Amino acid sequence: MIVCKVPQQKVSNFSGFTMIELIVSITVISILISLLMPAIQSVRETSRRLECQSHLKQIGIALHNYHDVNSAFPGKQYWSRYDRALSSYLEVSSDATYSKIFSCPSDSYAFGNLKAGEISYAMSDGVHDLRKIGDGFWGRSDFRKARDFIDGMSQTAAISEHIMRPDNSLLNSVDVTKLNRRERRWFQHRLPQPVSTSKEMADGCVTPTLLTTKIKPNVIIYSHLVKPNGFDCFNGYFQPQTTRAEAVTAMSDHPGGVNVLMADGSVHFVADTISREIWWAIGTRDGSEVVNSLFY
Template sequence: MTRSRRSGFTLIELLVVIAIIAILIALLLPAVQQAREAARRTQCRNNLKQLGLAIHNYHDNYGCIPIADVNGSSTPISAHARLLPGMDQAPLFNLVNFNVPYNHVNNDPVRVIQVPAFLCPSNTDGLPSTLGGRNNYYWNAGNGIVMYDSGLTGQPAANGVIYHTRKIAFRDVTDGLSNTAAMAEKMTGDGSNGVSSPRTDTFQPGTYPTTPDEALQQCNAMDPADLSKQGYSNVGAPWLQQYHSTNQYNHVLPPNGRSCMYPPGRISTTANSQHTGGVHMLLCDGSVRFISENLDLKIWRSLGSVAGSEVLGEF
């Protein structure tokens, strides 16, 4: 009598198959994550292109880059709000009350809305939803340490594309539209001055720099773990507010570096992102470039001025 044999896996064979599957998953997972990040970077780049088109559309209609604050308010409506019609957001634009501050109750319905094109999909978010819609795309305020027009003796006025009450036209960008930054990425904050997040917090060293180089040295010299140096953690919200930590940055410290604020009215917030190695930047001509975090600081600063007559190298 012939006895039939059962076919099947031995325990050892099963363990080998499981180990092989685990190895394949371990090999594939980074590739999947890289593919997803590549898609997110592409979307982030497209968001900036859309903003660039909206800026040019606004300039065609009004002869200037969007102005941040017509009335010189201390709580101004952002220049982002003026781009909304050029981004297929006319209904939202019509809800903005430009006659009252951004945090007035009349603007609450707008303040809490998240505009998808203002948010990089790679960004991680730690902000409370009560702040309002978040923003990752900041206006270039120049390569100086003054937040707006100078009220500080001996300090030059801000020289970027955005001011409180000054209208900057493309004809004023004498350095060339392709050599001058309009916007760049910036990550949102952790929402708490009780937590130190060196990449996203705006720190307050308590010093009084008089030059960009001094601002760089003093910002990098402080200890970010010292919670008494916390300046601003609600970075990136609401997009409806025009402020150095909600939608404007400076070309003082390098991209992906630390950000600092100094009393009175001195600032050196910088661009940063979750993307490895650098940040996306929108130039005034509407093109988008990925800027290395290792870019020569002189070139980075030159990209920040509208009329500095600097000679740029490769970037």
């Protein structure tokens, strides 16, 4: 009898993915990552916003300690360096160059440079600018005292965010005709023709006919003429005598609004959608406006 032996096939102990299984796995992981990233970014931004609010609360406490000692808030000089005035009340050395207290973690270009004024927070000089006196928290010609806040300190904005722009060397080479909205905030916009009232200027500053003319100023004074996260705006080619020459607007890199320190030391996140009437009302210290306490 002839016996035929059939050769046995070797069974491999190696197991793995097929190409299709690998592609499916990578696709599923990519989808999960894409779903998780917005949530992670949102948590990070929430943390940055809370840290920013913490900085403003510390500044608010320092402002009131300064008032207790000097019987007034910092002011008077046009380029009033309130950050330097408050240094000793924030445990910051008087000769310090940097302090993270004056830098919002969401502000990409603010490093708390006290020497150059590269900080995230600016003092409010109000809405109207008649005779350059200002009707807000900061006094151009005097030092505001607690008794000067006729509207109430809880109803008067003291300090808000104003994002820093990148270095001039970068912006000088930028094509201003091809900027997205965020990048447009790095520039000051000019009304085609100068106007003589605050309302006309506020209306003009939010129209699409604005002309971008120059890099916006990095300053530590802002106004309430334009609502939060609008544009810095220049009033035509010259300054009429009856309203301000430019509007420096509260801005932040927080989605949807800005953090605002009120004169009483409280801090609120104010939405971009706040009505102009209420934004103007909390911008003035003695306008006798009636403000809903839930403006934020």
